[in-house]
Amino acid sequence: MVxxxxxxxxxxxxxxxxxxxxxxxxxxKINLLIFSYVFYAAWNPPFILLLWISTVVDWYAAxxxxxxxxxxxxxxxxxxxxxxxxxxxLYFKYGTFLLHNFAALAGAFGVHYSPPPFDIxxxxxxxxxxxxxxxxxxxxxxxRALPARNFLDYALFVTFFPHLVAGPIMRPTELVPQFxxxxxxxxxxxxxxxGLMTVGLFNKVVLADTFLSNAAERVFDGGKAPGFLDGWxxxxxxxxxxxxxxxxxxxxxxxAALCLGFCMPDxxxxxxxxxxxxxxxxxxHITLSSWLRDYLYIPLGGNRHGPLRLxxxxxxTMLLGGLWHGANWTFVVWGGLHGTYLIAERRIxxxxxxxxxxxxxxxxxxxxxxxLVNLTWVFFRAKDFTIAWxxxxxxxxxxxxxxxxxxxxxxxxxxxxxxxxxxxxxYMRNRTLESALARVPPLVIGVAWGLMIFLIVISQGAGNxxxxxxx
Amino acid sequence: xxxxxxxxSRQTAADRPGVAQPVPVRDIPEHRWLPILLGALLLATALIxxxxxxxxxxxxxxxxxxxxxxxxxxxxxxxxxxxxxxxxIGASRTFFDVQLPVWEKLSGRRPIQLALNxxxxxxxxxxxADDPNFKGRLLVGVxxxxxxxxxxxxxxxxxxxGKQSPSDKVGKWLSMHFVEPYLAFYDPDFALFTVIKRQDxxxxxxxxxxxxxxxxxxxxxxxxxxxxxxxxxxxxxxxxARSIWSEDFGGPxxxxxxxxxxxxxxxxxxxxxxxxxxxxxxxxxTVVYVREPSNxxxxxxxxxxxxxxxxxxxxxxxxQVPGIYxxxxxxxxxxxxxxxxxxxxxxxxxxxxxxxxxxxxGKYPPADGSRW
Numbered sequence: 001m002v003x004x005x006x007x008x009x010x011x012x013x014x015x016x017x018x019x020x021x022x023x024x025x026x027x028x029k030i031n032l033l034i035f036s037y038v039f040y041a042a043w044n045p046p047f048i049l050l051l052w053i054s055t056v057v058d059w060y061a062a063x064x065x066x067x068x069x070x071x072x073x074x075x076x077x078x079x080x081x082x083x084x085x086x087x088x089x090l091y092f093k094y095g096t097f098l099l100h101n102f103a104a105l106a107g108a109f110g111v112h113y114s115p116p117p118f119d120i121x122x123x124x125x126x127x128x129x130x131x132x133x134x135x136x137x138x139x140x141x142x143x144r145a146l147p148a149r150n151f152l153d154y155a156l157f158v159t160f161f162p163h164l165v166a167g168p169i170m171r172p173t174e175l176v177p178q179f180x181x182x183x184x185x186x187x188x189x190x191x192x193x194x195g196l197m198t199v200g201l202f203n204k205v206v207l208a209d210t211f212l213s214n215a216a217e218r219v220f221d222g223g224k225a226p227g228f229l230d231g232w233x234x235x236x237x238x239x240x241x242x243x244x245x246x247x248x249x250x251x252x253x254x255x256a257a258l259c260l261g262f263c264m265p266d267x268x269x270x271x272x273x274x275x276x277x278x279x280x281x282x283x284x285h286i287t288l289s290s291w292l293r294d295y296l297y298i299p300l301g302g303n304r305h306g307p308l309r310l311x312x313x314x315x316x317t318m319l320l321g322g323l324w325h326g327a328n329w330t331f332v333v334w335g336g337l338h339g340t341y342l343i344a345e346r347r348i349x350x351x352x353x354x355x356x357x358x359x360x361x362x363x364x365x366x367x368x369x370x371x372l373v374n375l376t377w378v379f380f381r382a383k384d385f386t387i388a389w390x391x392x393x394x395x396x397x398x399x400x401x402x403x404x405x406x407x408x409x410x411x412x413x414x415x416x417x418x419x420x421x422x423x424x425x426x427y428m429r430n431r432t433l434e435s436a437l438a439r440v441p442p443l444v445i446g447v448a449w450g451l452m453i454f455l456i457v458i459s460q461g462a463g464n465x466x467x468x469x470x471x
Numbered sequence: 472x473x474x475x476x477x478x479x480s481r482q483t484a485a486d487r488p489g490v491a492q493p494v495p496v497r498d499i500p501e502h503r504w505l506p507i508l509l510g511a512l513l514l515a516t517a518l519i520x521x522x523x524x525x526x527x528x529x530x531x532x533x534x535x536x537x538x539x540x541x542x543x544x545x546x547x548x549x550x551x552x553x554x555x556x557x558x559x560i561g562a563s564r565t566f567f568d569v570q571l572p573v574w575e576k577l578s579g580r581r582p583i584q585l586a587l588n589x590x591x592x593x594x595x596x597x598x599x600a601d602d603p604n605f606k607g608r609l610l611v612g613v614x615x616x617x618x619x620x621x622x623x624x625x626x627x628x629x630x631x632x633g634k635q636s637p638s639d640k641v642g643k644w645l646s647m648h649f650v651e652p653y654l655a656f657y658d659p660d661f662a663l664f665t666v667i668k669r670q671d672x673x674x675x676x677x678x679x680x681x682x683x684x685x686x687x688x689x690x691x692x693x694x695x696x697x698x699x700x701x702x703x704x705x706x707x708x709x710x711x712a713r714s715i716w717s718e719d720f721g722g723p724x725x726x727x728x729x730x731x732x733x734x735x736x737x738x739x740x741x742x743x744x745x746x747x748x749x750x751x752x753x754x755x756x757t758v759v760y761v762r763e764p765s766n767x768x769x770x771x772x773x774x775x776x777x778x779x780x781x782x783x784x785x786x787x788x789x790x791q792v793p794g795i796y797x798x799x800x801x802x803x804x805x806x807x808x809x810x811x812x813x814x815x816x817x818x819x820x821x822x823x824x825x826x827x828x829x830x831x832x833g834k835y836p837p838a839d840g841s842r843w
Contacts, residue, residue: 001638002638005638005642006642006645006649007638007639007641007642007645008638010641041637042636042637042638042641043636043638044636139491144490144491145491171484171491171492173491173492173493174492174493174494175494178494187504187505188499188504188505189499191504191505191507191508192499192500194508195504195507195508198511206663210662210663210664211664254497258497263494263495263496264495264497265483265484265492265495266481266483266495269483269485281485282483282485283485286483286484286485289485290484290485290487290488290492291484293488293489294484294488294489298488298489403677403678404676404677404678407668407672407674407675408673408674409667409668409670409672411675412672413667432481434481434498434499434500435500437500437502438500438501438502442502442503442506442507445502445507445511446506446507446508446510446511446514447510447511449508449510449511449514449515450510450511450512450513450514450515450518451514451515451518453511453512453515454515454518454519454522455663457515457519458519458656458661458662458663459662459663460658460659460661460662460663462538
């Protein structure tokens, strides 16, 4: 079920009403669990089995971890969880990719191998919930957390519908304790949660789907080589689209949870105001980047074993982070570019360790960061390397014979929205939405809120899936 | 959970490496949010009401949205107990010109309308030929430019069939019962970006202009479609619709290579139809092709680019099933109102349906003795 659909609106209304009934807390949690399964099954019922497998395996793995006395037994339980989760992920998400690459590799050695058809559907959100359940066993293994006291709280942590299919990727320590005591949203939380949902849906339906997706689609999927202007505007449009799409999802999810009385963490912190790439990754998809840091980068050695090992850990983490987004080498290159940026930034920072940029230099460095991030988006958005190179060539003015692709309306829309978006990110750089709203007069908030609802309705979004669902 | 003014330095997992993440705290800005929400809802309702009023003034009438979900509902009837029904496939002329309520009165049963605007029926013909659930009668509409070019403007609908999630189905049901019958502005033609896109934007140098087809249809829950009355009643809008078609009628004559390509495509379409019809005939299914009327500049274009001899006659020679070419039947040839040369007004379509049904039942009754 997608947030920007009538089905979800009806579903959510029922959930809020049922959750507010004066029932025992355990019953209300069971209701939430059932609703969460309905939410997932509404997309493809049989894949609920995968969700159950992931849930049950990690529950028993964590129990085993607690009971195990020897380190080898603890490691075995941990590996069971990792192998089960990554095995599902490998099979469903990377099966075709691995087979095709194996065939290509065999071909390079003169062995003809034609893989059998491997036409399977990717279960929605599998990358998100496998990471969430893995963090449960890994936290117990690393002795950062105790296992949940009961299966219901744990199952609800895995399945809780606001974060289930596209994050924020929750840690057990963030959510399980919230299920231990009765919760019901106050009127303030309910109203503000609805406000957050409106902001999220406005980002998704109006900005991402209505205004920005078309320009990106025409440049990246139109089959024509773009010129300088089209190459940049298509890429800038995508930079806005992916932010508004994914941050929109996260904000809607956070709002939905708040309407039920639960708190979820920020997943974005105005990333297009980042200065440098370490800053960018502290602002973009925070729950994934911190997951990769805690469960991959640090175990790989982090910054504890000298610069070479650090760089290898950084690059390995970013390459795998790239691959997490999709079974395609373009995502690996995207991750590799970010890894390269991060390594280069460390060296530059070490070289200019005493330098403190003034406001203009800071803004300039921010714009440079944004421009370089845009170059990586080309690989993220392009379906293959041919398209990526075609767009990149256009962006540096090497497609001399290119004909215009984007009509004036698309240019005007991108030229209006993207500078506004970047300006807002800069204004909000050291603020939170809540701290900024606290200073805005209620009348202004009400008018803006009403306008957002109006624009969402008249945009007539077609219930397009969020981009991150495919990951 | 504190409800204090938010701290601008709220920490996230990014600030806490390598530790168990604590329960997040979400602060609520210090305002009275209920009055703000009610005010926002009031404003949004007023604005939406104004928008609705604007489009109703323009001539809009609530209509069911002809999307993939609606088409799938109709297509699904074949696979869910109505496989012996009469099925209509074709492009927009079959969609506009055949009025299902009239047909139902004559036959006692409402046919399943699967025609799609701007889309060749050949892919659907092949799908029905391979669907053992289909045992009824088949009318295949032929609009020469779409049919012989194999163009599939709404080809995604075929691919989406059978892939609708439970959520999609519920969403369409909700929309058909609570939104579409009441809101005239809820139509792709009046969507925000469509409206913005249609403003008089300057053309970029080196870019070719081209106007997208405007709203022409009104659809009901059974996919019965009739012409939007504005097209009949508003001369300016009618002229606009004609001018949009005319954009495709000009252009330089095709090069030798383009001509060869178009011939290849035409023969490919005929071959695909021949093979599919053979499979249907082998299952005892009655198939009839119908070339619906067109007139004015549209007919002139079709006659020039897809002459009857090279298109229709060639198709009939191959498929070896009955065909009804409107020009061969006085009752189909004249007296119909086609405001933009291609589709009939509702009144004309109702008369045309009666005449067409009479010919079908009188001249080509189904072999099994059933009614069309």
